Amino acid sequence: MRDVAIIGIGHTKFGKADKNQLELFGDAAAEAMEDANVDRKEIEALYMGSVLPMFEEGQGMPQVYATSELGLGHIPSTRFEGACASATVAIRDAYMWVASGQFDIVLAGGTERATIMGTPFATRTFAMGGLAATEGPAGLTFPGVFAMAAVLYSRFYEIPLEKLREKMAYVSIKNHKHGALNPLAQWYKKYGDLTVEKVLNSPKIADPLTLLDCCPFSDGAAALVICAADVARKYTDEPVYILGTGQGTGGALARLEDFTKPPSRVYSARMAFKQAGLSPKDIDILELHDCFTSAELIALEAMGFFEWGEAADATVDGQTDLGGKIPTNMSGGLIGKGHPIGATGASQVYMVIQQMRGAAPKGNQVDPVPEIGMTDTLGGDFGTLCHIILGRTRR
């Protein structure tokens, strides 16, 4: 297998869009192709994430119409369904088609228009990422899953729940603060000055989670131009290389001994670190799947950035903010930037690359400019986990 680079990135404003998901993806893809100095005739395949396009717009194959409307001809276009990790699965697959030598330049990304469904219906359709046979009939939705995770975390580590809620609030404060500085974020210029009290006193969603512990429903798209490393510098002076990828599969939540330590995430992260020949201490910038504040703590630990049970205090200590051990979700993350589910994995890669170009919004940029970054994306209740490790320097 040969080395692979990302040479172009595109990203719409996240939030409530007045465009359909094909138009959103078209905007992101056009921006990525322009950023890469690539002509559309050079694109050899499209890999796309989109989770609920049938429910949102009655559209089963957005990848087909994205391809034709972008004028890409009859090139293969493939849609991946890995719930909220769909775009990362698409990027990982695009990576393999280029690494194998089959294609030199491809487009990958994702799109979603979740706000059109409204919160009650969106909550139910999202929940189909869990196990239909038992979790659906039990009424389990994702706020419930991550509320349970917080309760389990509290019990296992003997942190009183009220105390844990305060610690989790620091995740919300941090991610909202950085989202408020990110012009592409859904909560740009909003919630930049949260306090523990404000988070604790916002409306209760699923005990112990409040509204400000949760990411919003969002519309948006993000796209990447992925290219053989050998030709990357023909197009850009700032290629970013894919050093490793991982993917892992979970199962019924009820069969997990302790879902604050999801084995699918441990498996996937290890695969990515192994391929890259790196470990958590090598990562300078991290975008992870903070669908809820409790989710960020679990992710940090399962990926190996902190010992089990230590991520909450580390967050309070600022170790996941600028200047800390591992700056995490400096884009705002899902909580501050928004979570158009089919696009999220591509958005995370966009934000890491923006950091690695030294082009992050003022107040969000890691200093010095990160050499190595990582993304973590979660689909369902630990059903699909996917990781990508990126580097400014070729292996």
Add this chain to the structure above:
Amino acid sequence: MRDVAIIGIGHTKFGKADKNQLELFGDAAAEAMEDANVDRKEIEALYMGSVLPMFEEGQGMPQVYATSELGLGHIPSTRFEGACASATVAIRDAYMWVASGQFDIVLAGGTERATIMGTPFATRTFAMGGLAATEGPAGLTFPGVFAMAAVLYSRFYEIPLEKLREKMAYVSIKNHKHGALNPLAQWYKKYGDLTVEKVLNSPKIADPLTLLDCCPFSDGAAALVICAADVARKYTDEPVYILGTGQGTGGALARLEDFTKPPSRVYSARMAFKQAGLSPKDIDILELHDCFTSAELIALEAMGFFEWGEAADATVDGQTDLGGKIPTNMSGGLIGKGHPIGATGASQVYMVIQQMRGAAPKGNQVDPVPEIGMTDTLGGDFGTLCHIILGRTRR
């Protein structure tokens, strides 16, 4: 890239199932692993097609629960959404992950449980494979698309529509005849003795198509064990090699000058032939996407087996039956065997390999045993086309 083989195949009975789609897939996958003499611990990834699991069972990630219920651990599992071509897209992708050297042995296939939706709702959800913005609001469903195709075919080649209906009936007679001999087929032991009159006089679905011009709604699953060619003979004496694959993308039907000559299919078939270094005359057995009788004619021509406008007469002449130029859908095809959409592409590969092992049901086996076979799978109204070319001999 290295050579890739298929070493195990599994297939449930198609029809109306009393199992859910995870159980169906489990049955097919277990059979494929047993056929391959592969232990489940050797499987390194799962690639699955399933089109409407959210509508059928409220299940968004069947690939996850298939993996865990089969005891495959936390290996990557990926679901592909290419409408009725989903399983073939999955197989093509699985092929690439093995060809690249990343994995040695993987599982690929598909599952669907369409009958649970009932015909009216299934017809509407299937139609979401078309363009939502214009084709949906116009009320276009797939029987309508292939009825229009028949009318266009009649006009372009100046075959009076009543005459064309008679010729198309021969597709129905042939495919039902072979389906009636195939124990895995939905119409096993049924419709084995159709006549032109019976086809013409069955209930009208979308003028000029009658019920017997159409494939049924179906439940079922099929699975394949895909393996690096270098180790294939460690597991089986009968490996079948993947010689070429193709994939092509269409677009809005209204933008096609003539959708009896779908360019996405021409593009995909050429890609597969080019990779295999073969042409239509080299193919001994063909399974193609006969969702409707008119669809079989269009496919035969777009793939290059007959000149434009000649497939109808060739079918009447028996050139697509046993002993003819290109035995087509000797399994019964979608019309006679059934069409559980997410499984169909894997079923086609199963049936071609069964032929290449000389193990087809009595009355369906091509003689001599085919050396080279091909599958053609269509998703949507020419949105996603996918082809696979298989050979008993390694390149």
